[in-house]
Amino acid sequence: MKHDILSEVLSLREQRIACAVITHIETGEQILWQKDKVLSDALQVPFEQALRARKSQRIETEAGQYFINLYLPEPRMVIIGAVHIAQALVSMAKLSDYEIIIIDPRTAFATQERFPDVTLYGEWPQDIWDNVKLDAHTALIALTHDPKVDDWPLQKALEADCFYVGALGSRKTHGKRCERLAASGVSETALERIHAPIGLNIGASNPVEIAVAILAQVIEAHRI
């Protein structure tokens, strides 16, 4: 590997930007891939397959053998609302290797005791937003039920093209939410991206089961 490719990979990883190093195994020649980079005809299709499967792999092409090493940012989960469902969700999301950030301005909820070992902000989302940095490898889950807390981060998540955006609440609650978000300029296509009522329909009937339904839906959005 060339030293400048190594430096570039490290810098992109730091910024949570996906990249890949494609090595011709026989010659050692290397290409650094970033979004929108056009590859040779022989590489383009197998590369897209590897990227979709999110798996680094060796491929055979007419031009020889290559190894595609994908450097993809770890998925992250931003939860608005340090509620009971969030407690169950956090323990399972940790097992699934998600980096977790929880935000809830109600300091009685947002305690480190209730949420050990996660990044926790007992503040309004607007006040700490510079620390959050949403991106396409982030899932945003709004669980407070309170428009004052949930609406703004939901809008930001849609703008940032988060791979998953979900909000707790019934169809009726969600209908009103959509009206408010539309009034603040969110397009109809963007609103359709919000998963609400949140979670896969598995008949979940308590906080833990709702957390299972949410996590399953997040994983589905991430993998499929």
Add this chain to the structure above:
Amino acid sequence: MNEDPLKIAQGWLADGRDVALATVIETWGSAPRKTGSHLVIDGEGNFEGSVSGGCVEGAVVYGAMDVIESGKPQVLEFGVADETAWEVGLSCGGKVMVYLEKIK
């Protein structure tokens, strides 16, 4: 979390050390490290990261000395011995293929 081997390589290069990079490029069966995993080695044989559960690192470090000297990449293939695989919690042996190159 363990420190990123690529960051360690960057630090070593900044110190003026020779550095080789090993990458798992293929696995069969229950190999302990997935494809894309890195091990970095310096000219003195110091290493960080892993390409297996600890069973083939010695051979990779040995190969790295060659690669550092010649500057030419190599592909190494290893079968993970059953008893080693068992130690790392796998019920059967796996195989790994490792690409070894010098960082220039």
